Amino acid sequence: AQSVTQLGSHVSVSEGALVLLRCNYSSSVPPYLFWYVQYPNQGLQLLLKYTTGATLVKGINGFEAEFKKSETSFHLTKPSAHMSDAAEYFCAVSEDTGFQKLVFGTGTRLLVSP
């Protein structure tokens, strides 16, 4: 069965600092991997996804993530945090086998201080 572990329920950074949100997954077959962002009282918005091909994936708002099969990781990074990046971030995995059903991590809340 698939699973996702997000290390750290809260991450705090200063504006302009590097953002690193960690995600490790478990899957018995090649995975599809996703990062979503959620602002308060809103739905989730897709930041980026990995399906096949290039392992470094670029998404919206300057975020990127690298699929590392050997480490079963898909960490999310951004070189320089903005105040507007403060939100909750969810990593998700699905298996590359027919019908897609995403399994989500428990989320990481990013706090950005001036």
Place this chain on the structure above:
Amino acid sequence: DGGITQSPKYLFRKEGQNVTLSCEQNLNHDAMYWYRQDPGQGLRLIYYSQIVNDFQKGDIAEGYSVSREKKESFPLTVTSAQKNPTAFYLCASSIGTGGGYTFGSGTRLTVV
């Protein structure tokens, strides 16, 4: 623009009442999903549907029911059997393989 519409945004339920949350999509997606979100627990799958007139239970289906009579619509009923219904409910849709989900803006249900 295509998207998913959830209504209402806020809903209050009295003890013992059934309530229905609406979810409509105009993305022509085959698959639709309902998730429940509680603080610190991420998203938990309630029900999903791959095609019209068919749906499957997710991880926490007890106390909930759904229908899928039209491709565009996937309403969720929270029944009186659900003992702790206060939560944020999210509806999503997808093409079914790859691509990820598109989410609605959610319904916050509170028991009063």
